[in-house]
Amino acid sequence: QSALTQIRSVSGSPGQSVTISCTGSSSDVGLYDYVSWYQQHPSEAPKLIIFDVNMRPSGVPDRFSGSKSGNTASLTISGLQAEDEADYFCCSYAGSYTHIFGSGTKVTVL
């Protein structure tokens, strides 16, 4: 099964908003409301920032928000900050206990 499709990179100035899309299929993103997003800084382990499409774990700033429409999920970072510069990966449940990750998006803060 191929990775979910994410744009390779996106950039924005501090204070701006950026949106990252994650496109799957009717067998994963489109079928289940189980999309999660992970932030990964260089040489660190990924960190969960969104689960169940639009839920934030405790401690994650509310400038991070998630949504889904059809086979595409999205992560929006509002009020971009320097520390938001990182790689972001989406992940969808794909049934039968399996999960599929996205190809990853590098967010650059200009």
Added chain:
Amino acid sequence: EVRLVESGGDLVQPGGSVRLSCAASGFTFTHYAINWVRQGPGKGLEWVSGVSSSGTGTYYADSVKGRFAISRDNSENTVYLQMNSLRAEDTAVYYCVKRIGPGGFDYWGQGTLVAVSS
């Protein structure tokens, strides 16, 4: 504090084997499924395998099915990943992750590197 500590990563030859361990603490281990996710050098994340909270259910990505075996010891709060018939494409950092359900993975270990090369 939730902690997942991986160990066992090594440099192995193609066709070789290695066993990874994940020692968990800071949560009720028997209540949660534990999974392995890997990241090849400069690459994205790939879900590899998972084991149910009781250990009776085991699940694998197609890319490792028949070669890898996951297990857990609930008396030791530890999960294992036995990796056999290793290939160059298995080279990656392997992360142990705590699954909160089909919706995601809320805690990640620091990772352990498996390098497959002759």
